[in-house]
Amino acid sequence: MENKPDDMKDLSTTYLGLNLKNPLIVGSCGFTNSVDKIAELARNGAGAVVLKSLFEEQILADLSANLESYTTDYPGATDYVREYTRGNEVEAYLGLIAGAKKKVDIPVIASINCVSDKEWTSFAKSVENEGADALELNVSLLPSNPRMTSEQNERMYLDVVGSISEKVSIPVVLKMSHYSASLANLIQKLSWTDKIAGFVLFNRYYSPDIDVEKMVVKSSELLSNPAEGTLPLRWIALLSGIVEKDLVASTGVHDSDGMIKQLLAGATAVQIVSTIYKNGMGQIGTILQGLESWMEQKSFAKIDDFRGSLAYDKVADPAVFERTQFMKYYGGLS
Numbered sequence: 001m002e003n004k005p006d007d008m009k010d011l012s013t014t015y016l017g018l019n020l021k022n023p024l025i026v027g028s029c030g031f032t033n034s035v036d037k038i039a040e041l042a043r044n045g046a047g048a049v050v051l052k053s054l055f056e057e058q059i060l061a062d063l064s065a066n067l068e069s070y071t072t073d074y075p076g077a078t079d080y081v082r083e084y085t086r087g088n089e090v091e092a093y094l095g096l097i098a099g100a101k102k103k104v105d106i107p108v109i110a111s112i113n114c115v116s117d118k119e120w121t122s123f124a125k126s127v128e129n130e131g132a133d134a135l136e137l138n139v140s141l142l143p144s145n146p147r148m149t150s151e152q153n154e155r156m157y158l159d160v161v162g163s164i165s166e167k168v169s170i171p172v173v174l175k176m177s178h179y180s181a182s183l184a185n186l187i188q189k190l191s192w193t194d195k196i197a198g199f200v201l202f203n204r205y206y207s208p209d210i211d212v213e214k215m216v217v218k219s220s221e222l223l224s225n226p227a228e229g230t231l232p233l234r235w236i237a238l239l240s241g242i243v244e245k246d247l248v249a250s251t252g253v254h255d256s257d258g259m260i261k262q263l264l265a266g267a268t269a270v271q272i273v274s275t276i277y278k279n280g281m282g283q284i285g286t287i288l289q290g291l292e293s294w295m296e297q298k299s300f301a302k303i304d305d306f307r308g309s310l311a312y313d314k315v316a317d318p319a320v321f322e323r324t325q326f327m328k329y330y331g332g333l334s
Helices: 035-043 056-064 077-084 089-103 119-129 150-165 183-191 226-239 256-265 274-279 283-298
Strands: 013-015 018-020 024-026 048-050 108-114 134-139 172-176 198-201 208-211 216-219 246-250 269-272
Touching: 024 283, 035 048, 035 089, 056 089, 056 108, 056 119, 089 108, 089 119, 108 119, 119 134, 119 150, 134 150, 150 172, 150 183, 172 183, 172 246, 183 198, 183 226, 198 226, 226 246, 226 256, 256 269, 256 283, 269 274, 269 283, 274 283
Parallel strands: 024 048, 024 269, 048 108, 108 134, 134 172, 172 198, 198 246, 246 269
Antiparallel strands: 013 018, 208 216
């Protein structure tokens, strides 16, 4: 790591074996789908970027060159693929990786949104060959099929990991769903495979809503809010002492306080997206300045001085992370 002036705090960290100048990662989004925008994110201080996700359906459509023969259970997926595979989207994605690696000196992490371990996994080697520093697998698990058991649903993770690990040598990180009958057990089991370098908690799925006036189904709020950060906070605090892999908080980190909370819980790094849409790329510097100021106030010289100090196994009342009822606080209210 580079030497820093005495009045600067050391924000550097290691994620997936990669050296990051700070723990702020810009997650997969519209800001990471072009070389110019990625370069601007880097200039604003991002520690790493996750490229806009390429969907399994896009890869399969490109590989088969026959979109009409491909079927999927995703509503509207066929239209999505037809639109976004025009102009050879797969080749464009590989070009994005290569171009970004030439333009910036921060880690560039490719992202694939997948629901199976089908032949698309061979594409992962192309991602590695183009220079991606790591691969984030955004595994979309919504266990809504009543005929599927929890074991069958969760087997998908192991199948995908097994297939990908045979293809690449770069670090692989799983972006997890919080839908699981035994989430802690699943993540621990996956960590034991030694084929996964880390976990991103969690996927933020499309959520439906209903317009009561028009009586139609519509999309709910697309951008996250700070309150949503409590979900990854709980699970990172619970898991950081038992899972010996990197844990990254995703969803709900909008400011320096949000980042600090996740680091205190044990996060290796955080991903931000919505706050950039709301506040612009300058928000990256604002968050990092807030983190550095807080470290100055608390007399911390580096991230590891406080990381995980409020994790499950470090706090006086660890049950606070396991509590699911409000009775202690609101039981006396009428």
